[in-house]
Amino acid sequence: MRQARKPVLLLLAALLVAATAACGKNDNNADKTTKVRFSEVIRSIFYxxxxxxxxxxxxxxxxxxxxxxxxxxxxKGAAALIAGTADISLIGPETTIYIFNQKGEKTLKAFHQLTIKDGSFLLSREKLDGFKWSDLQGKTVIGWRPGSSPQMVLNSTLLKEGVKDVNVVTNIAAPAMAGAFASGQGDFIQLFEPVASTLIKEGKAYYVASLGEAFGSYPETSYVATSDFMKKNPEVVRKFSKAVTEGARWLQTASSDDVLKALKPFFDATPDDIILQSVERYKKQMTWSTTPALSQDQFDILQNVLVENGVLKAADKVGKLDDVVDNSFAAAAGKD
Structure with a gap:
């Protein structure tokens, strides 16, 4: 009997070893998945x-x-990085300059340029035929907070067009802007998609102009992390950049049905036609780059806008791009 039981015991032992090895393999695969705490600036089809x-x-x-x-x-996205509550934030790259000039313990670096134009649109309360920027003179525009990219792009556009005496309201929180306009505040409003098209569809506003087309090339939003995080987690940053680049390339050729299916989970309260219209508006003005490095030319444009808007002194311009930008990850993603 003992001899008969021995093969059975050996078989059970072999099965136990196999099961243990399988569990170990699953655990190793789980370990390969890295959690990334990510903070986006706002929810917009711009991204x-x-x-x-x-x-x-x-x-x-x-x-x-x-x-x-x-x-x-x-x-707030930059503050989350400094506080250590976010690993990567999608924010304006000007924040890296502000933090660098503070000479604090932590510095931020942009590693992937997602948008290369401003993503806001100007809407009016009354329908206008043949809009001119001078139509804003003496009017009130509901805009974005002081020092934000959309606020500075609007101001620089007004300076370029020589328009004065425009009352730009900058103290309304982003989620409340559309509601404030719908309730009767302001003559014009500056909004991102899909909120802009939603307001138009509801008959509460009329399309006037694209700030992205009016101003031109501008590095509005970048993926940013602390220098320490990038040094400790270069593979995470590289993989993150590669994934977003794949997303931008996918959008170039995807069908409308596929685009809608991909974006609907993030804009479930937005009508399908507005989601697709928003994407087309951003594609038309060539918003997204599939070669996502922040070039020296765009960095110069950014710093000139900061100086023009009085949030950066000319003497405090960052002299070396590498001090606040690491293009190695975006360059690799662009080549893949």
Whole structure:
């Protein structure tokens, strides 16, 4: 009997070893998935490549589990990085300059340029035929907080067009802007998609102009992390940049049905036609780059705008791009 039981015991032992090895293999795979705490500046179709990277599994393919929250402002997104409550933030690259000039313990670096034009649109309360920027003279515009990219782009556009005496309201929180306009405040409003098209569809505003087309090239939003995080986690940053680049490329050729399916989970309260219209508006003005390095030319434009708007002294311009930008990850993603 003892001899008969021995093969059975050996078989059970072999099965136990196999099961243990299988569990160990699953655990190793789980360990390869890295959680990334991510903060977006606002929720907007302006950032469609990021949502595509999430819904199409491009982050997952890179072994990244992206935990996303909405900061409601570049200042808050930068603060989350400094406080250590976010690993990567999608914010205006000007924040890297502000933090660098503070000479604090932590510095920020932009590593991937997502948008290369401003993404806001100017809407009017009354229908206008043949809009001219001078139509804003003596009027009130509901705009963005002081020092934010859309606020500075609007101001620089007004300076370029020689328009004076425009009352730009900058103290209304981003989520409340459309509601304030709908309730009767302001003659014009500056909004991102899909909120702009939603207000138009509801008959509460009329399309006037694209700030992105009016101003031209401008590095509005970048993925940013602390220098320490990038040094400790270069593979995470590289994979993150690659996934977003895949998202931008996917948008170039995807069908309307596929685009809608990819973005709907992030804009479930937005009508399908507005989602698609918003994407087309941003594609038309060539908002997203598939070669996402922040060039020296764009960095110079950014710093000139900061000086022009009085938030940066000319003497405090950052002399070396590398002090606040690391293009190595975007360059690699662009080549892949």
């Amino acid at each position: 469609a490549p990021h949502y595509v990277a999430m819904s199409q599994g491009f982050f997952k393919d890179q072994g990244l589990d992206v935990d996303m929250n909405t900061a409601q402002g570049s200042d």
